[in-house]
Amino acid sequence: MRQIIENLVSGIIKQLQDEGILPSGELPEYKVERPRDESHGDFATNAALVLSRFAKMKPRDLADKMLSALPANQKEVDRWEVAGPGFINFHIAPDRIRQLIPDILKAKQNYGTSKVGAGKRILVEFVSANPTGPMHVGHGRGAVMGDAIASVLQVTGHKVEREYYINDAGNQVGVLGWSVMLRYFELYNRSITMPEGCYPAQYVVDIAKALKEQDGDKWLSVELDMTSSPPAQVVDFAMDMIMGWIRNELATVNIHFDNWFSERTLHADGKIEATIEQLTAKGLIYEGVLAPPKGKLPDDWEARPQLLFKSTQFGDAEDRALKKSDGSATYFAADIAYHFEKAGRGFDLLIDVWGADHGGYVKRVQAALTALTDKKNLLEVELVQMVNLVRGGEPVKMSKRDGTFVTLAEVVEEVGSDAVRFIFLTRSGGAPLDFDLELAVSKSNDNPVYYVQYAHARIHAVYRQLAEKGLSVSLGDGKGDLSCLTQDAEMSLIRLLGTYPEMLEGAALHREPHRVPYYLIDLASAFHTYYNSHRILDDDVVLLGARLSLINAVRQVLANGLTLLGVTAPEKM
RNA sequence: GCGCUCGUAGCUCAAUCGGAUAGAGCAACGGCCUUCUAAGCCGUAGGUUACAGGUUCGAUUCCUGUCGAGCGCACCA
Incomplete structure (x- = not known):
């Protein structure tokens, strides 16, 4: 219907240009929009306001002129008037409505x-929660937001794929493995102490029990050495189990992915090194020492030369490290390789949905992707603010460390998937969200x-x-x-x-x-x-x-x- | 100190890439069930859009500054 009015208005303007009332050539953009107030008609245009300067007329006079140029034979609009400072309001004929x-x-x-999407290919990556524990409520919000963004794009004619990036490489994976090992030892009556940084929560015990069930005492002889890697089979066992949970939790809130992308494959296929080589070839890599961070200084900070990417050339505040002190790739390096890989699959646009705590990370990834593809706006990141879990007005503390977080599954169990999805979606992603369990649980008409x-x-x-x-x-x-x-x-x-x-x-x-x-x-x-x-x-x-x-x-x-x-x-x- | 996201009714939030008189829900008060589902409807009350400037026909929206909140700020992910 909007199209009808837009055609009408552009026709009128063309006619006024022919008559010399408006200058020919490019004119500033005007809008045809839905007025907020129903009494202002079905559509309104600000054309007379925008163009009055060019016609050297008062907006309302130009509006009158425009209306007298309205074709006599059209049947869609049965009433129109000039209103306010010079808006033209159109009332669509009731039969047409x-x-x-x-x-x-x-x-x-x-x-x-x-x-309207014209078949544009878009990859939406979201959730991407680490495979080190069940999803908490914050993940849930990002999951629902990402899924809904993808859906809305789909129905408007975009070709959309949903992707989950599994961070199955890096330190946290080893930490998970050792955490499971410790709980496993505990099941055999060895006394243990959970070191700082390990995952102590109940779900780790559950994994250990399942491990014992499957393998018996097979792993008892493993020597506990946190500086080395835990047995790969134990790590895989734990991650498979957790990813199974995550898939289930996502399914209970009606979310299904097209692709699951493993970070490990980037390492295994040499994609990271290849990506660094590309950047090197462009002269964007150097060995250097970064200035100390501006916030509170970490205890173990020391100046050291690192392999750096010149992200400052692309608007970032600092150059960024690609290699850790032990020579392995940083998470950033892997992430560049991942996004480069995504770009290589031929998408017109990449959308990432991240938690707001990763906000400081946006510029460097965009910088790297621009450097690698020469495309400026290939990656768009939507930041979803935090969820504050509240129970009856009292904040609920959430921490993976002491295992006091509330999982998405628990909330869905209590409230139901419909309510969870709707509450998460009835809020713009830019604002933090207080999720009151008591309120959501109380099936009231709130x-x-x-x-x-x-x-x-x-x-x-x-x-x-x-x-x-x-x-x-x-x-x-x-x-x-x-x-x-x-x-x-x-x-x-x-x-x-x-x-x-x-x-x-x-x-x-x-x-x-x-x-x-x-x-x-x-x-x-x-x-x-x-x-x-x-x-x-x-x-x-x-x-x-x-x-x-x-x-x-x-x-x-x-x-x-x-x-x-x-x-x-x-x-x- | 720097960056990002914000600041709208008592509370939780909207406001169509700058539009006309800033809107809902909850909470408060007053009405509506012998008739299709009262998990509903109708009405009343509630605002200097944090503050100060700027841009223009017109600013909650854009720009600058101030105040305040959340998040982030080698090698973690």
């Missing part, structure tokens, strides 16, 4: 989808997911009533006469249905999936208002059919939105 109902019912689950689902279930209830009265469901197929839908509540509802596709485009463009739940709450609210003041099952069959068609369209859009968010659309509550 009602036409949305059959359009939606025909498109079904495809209503709202568009092709939780907007029920509000939206209830609207959906209510519509199904009406249709059940219809069947009981022996009337045909096909009355609501949108094919009958809809001209009796003249009430304000009805027209606002239909108009709202019409904005769904635009809302999705905005959500995709700005990577703001929270717009979807907010829209659904709005739609549910408009429906509840309508439902309370108008009887659907009217004795007049024509009116009955029209209203059934209307709420059927509402049901379709609610279902589409909820499904998109990975939330169920129940027929009964």
Whole structure:
């Protein structure tokens, strides 16, 4: 529908240019947008405001001029006016608006989808929680956000793949292995002490028990030496088990990945060295000594020469190390190789969803990727702020170290996947989130997911009533006469249905999936208002059919939105 | 000290890449169930958009500064 108005306005401007009222050639951009206030029409343009200078006229005078140039034969707009400082408001003809109902019912689950993405290939990487323990609530937020960003991009015509990067290399893997070994020794009645930095939590005990079950005392003779690597088979056993948990937890919140990418393969395939060579060839690698960090100085800090990448050439604050003191690759080096590898798979855009605690890391990865590909904006990073877990207003301390964190699985168990997803999504990622367990657990209507689902279930209830009265469901197929839908509540509802596709485009463009739940709450609210003041099952069959068609369209859009968010659309509550 | 993300009603949050009178929910108060699901609806009250400047037809939005919050700041991931 927006297209109709945009064509109309651009046609008018062209005509005014031909008449010499506006100068020919490039003019500044104007907008056609949905006014916030319904009384301002269905669409408004600021063209007269933007162009007044070029016409050497007052905005309102130019607006009047533009309207007199409106083609006489068009039927889409039946009212228009100049308002405020010089906006032009367009009111779409009611018949054209009602036409949305059959359009939606025909498109079904495809209503709202568009092709604005033009098949652009996008890789969305998210979660990527370390395989050293179960996912906590913070991971859950990133997971749901990443998944929703991917979904919103998909329905707007992008070709999307979801990827999980498994950090199965590096120090933490050895730490995990030794932690399991210690718990394993403990099961054989050896007394142990958990060194600082190890993972003491219960899940490590569970892994040790499973290890004992499978291998018996096979590993008892292993000598405890934290400076060396633990047995590879033990490490793999632990990581496989944890990754199994993570996959399960993700599945319970309806998240499924296309690819699981292992960091180890980068090391094994020599991708890291190859990437460093590429950078070296570009003259961006040197041996140097970094200045001491500006914050509180680590106890063991010492100046030492390192292999450095000149990320300052690409806007970063410091050059960054690629090799550790023991000569092995840093996490950063592996991450460069990983992102370079992703770029090599031919994506038009890479999106990473990270926790805000990794925010300081964005520039250096973008710098490296730009250096390697000569593309400036290939990598986009969406930062998701922290989740503060609260129980009845009291903060819950979370720490992997003492094992007091609350896992995502526990929260999902208590609250349900629908509520978890909806709460995480009904918030822009830029703001920290207080997640109150007590509130979320208390299945009260504080939780907007029920509000939206209830609207959906209510519509199904009406249709059940219809069947009981022996009337045909096909009355609501949108094919009958809809001209009796003249009430304000009805027209606002239909108009709202019409904005769904635009809302999705905005959500995709700005990577703001929270717009979807907010829209659904709005739609549910408009429906509840309508439902309370108008009887659907009217004795007049024509009116009955029209209203059934209307709420059927509402049901379709609610279902589409909820499904998109990975939330169920129940027929009964 | 530097960087990133923020600061909107008592609380939790929105506000369409600069738009018209800044909106919801919760909490408070007052109404609506013999009729399609009251997990609902209607109404009242609640604001100097942290503060000060700047850009312009127009600023919650963009720029600068101040104050305040969270996160980060060799070799960890």
